Amino acid sequence: MAHKKKERGPGNNEPKQTPGEEQATAESEPEFSQGPPREETGELEGAVNEAEGELDNLEAEAKKLDWIDRVIDAMSPYKMELSGFWNRNASWTTYNNEEEAERHSREIRKRNEEELAQEGEGETATESQEARFEWARNIGGFFEKYIIPVTPIINAIERRRNRRFNEDITEDLMTRERLGDELYEAVADAPPVLTTESEEFFELGDRVSGSTACGRYYCYTNHITIESSEGGKNEADRREIIAHEQRHYYSHKGRSVNGNASPPDWLDEGITELGAQRYVREEGFQPSGVSYQTEVAATAYLEDVVQSEMGEVAGAEALERAYLTGDFSNIEKAVDKVLGKGTFAEFVEKENGAEALEFLASKIKESGLDYSGWNDDVVLQDTWLDLGEIWKNA
Amino acid sequence: MKIHEIMKSKEYKEAKDKIRDWKKQLDREGEEETLKIREEQRKFFSEMKKNNPEIYELFAVSRKEIGEKIYHNITGEEAIID
Secondary structure (H helix, E strand, C coil), X not given: CCCCCCCCCCCCCCCXXXXXXXXXXXXXXXXXXXXXXXXXXXXXXXXXXXXXXXXXXXXXXXXXXXXXXXXXXXXXXXXXXXXXXXXXXXXXXXXXXXXXXXXXXXXXXXXXXXXXXXXXXXXXXXXHHHHHHHHHHHHCHHHHHHHHHHHHHHHHHHXXXXXXXXXXXXXXXXXXXXXXXXXXXXXXXXXXXXXXXXXHHHHHHHHHHCCCCCEEEXXXXXXXXXXXXXXXXXXXXXXXXXXXXXXXXXXXXXXXXXXXXXXXXXXXXXXXXXXXXXXXXXXXXXXXXXXCHHHHHHHHXXXXXXXXXXXXXXHHHHHHHHHHHCCCHHHHHHHHHHHCCXXXXXXXXXXXXXXXXXXXXXXXXXXXXXXXXXXXXXXXXCCCCCHHHHHHHC | CCHHHHHHCHHHHHHHHHHHHHHHHHCCCCHHXXXXXXXXXXXXXXXXXXXXHXXXXXXXXXXXXXXXXXXXXXXXXXXXXC
16 A cells, blocks of 8 residues: 655645634734744644654555565465475474373463453453353352352363263274374374363453354364363263364374375364264264354265265275375365366365355256265254255255 | 355355455454454454354354464464364
């Protein structure tokens, strides 16, 4: 953005006067006054020079932003390579047990508290905190008498159960067969460490990030956290959240080991969630909901397309391998073969799962591929998406 | 939920543009601007949740992405906030 300087000419240096000021000047300084006094003119010139200096600075800032914009645009084709470079060179921190991970959590909590205190938001209660306080006030003495004394016991039981779920899931997911030799070797000494954190811990994080969460994976570590809900969440949902976060860990490690970029966030979440949902269902649990539904649907259709080219088992394995290593070249080949050259590149360029889903459905329909039965997937059945409408309008 | 219809709506298109701008700004801005965006997006999504819950659901990953960028700009730490 270029700022056009105002030209200096007669009158531009004149101070603005209100009618009252004009009268006062006329009364105190009669006929010999030839404009503002010298001292005032000097101040005015100084002010104008200062303002011009400010404008020059703003112009320089604007140019800098424009320059940054151009650099970002120029870099965008290389985003994937840069992301791969970052993944390859990132330094990892491994937590060997819950105690070490809890120390990490305490550091995170302290940093978030300090950040909010610095912003002057340290004492501000969030809406949900307020709601809880209100609830506690309403039930009066019952809370102090019955709930507070047993809370530490409930929390301890919950932490122990979550730890057991985490170990179960690790045992199932962290296998050579699922992860492949290279990734298995990379994570064998660093199984995921889970800590169960209080609602306050999550609220502090939410206030810093401005978004809500019930699970977090700290990138380039093996540490995941889930929110303590004091028994509010059922076992299936807890297992699903833990499996989801564990999958983030394995895929991050796999891309790091292979030096590959991460897929776009919407695809990453789609594959992560679809895999976690399938795993917990295989284990006999029924989660109460599916997260990232359009992303999950786009992923399921992507898998169907790949399977139509590679076969059911090989197709599913190829997509999982791509997810874990970051190397999607085989997926790209299969998709482009079935739906036309450049389709996969266009698919991953979409801004979100909904647009990717709509795009993929239209390409599938255009190709004449038989998609009947694709919506029978048990995970898709549990979404609130009107998948019929997607195909109708594709 | 009828995605096709939602994606044709003015609200969806406006939200998409806003999200794109925020993401771009968060890639280059300092802490002060990040805090401003944090408040803007918090209000924006909170309104959207009340008035357009279906559109709100469609932008689940976008909300997550923005939250992660804000968290990273403020704390320097990378986390997946699910």
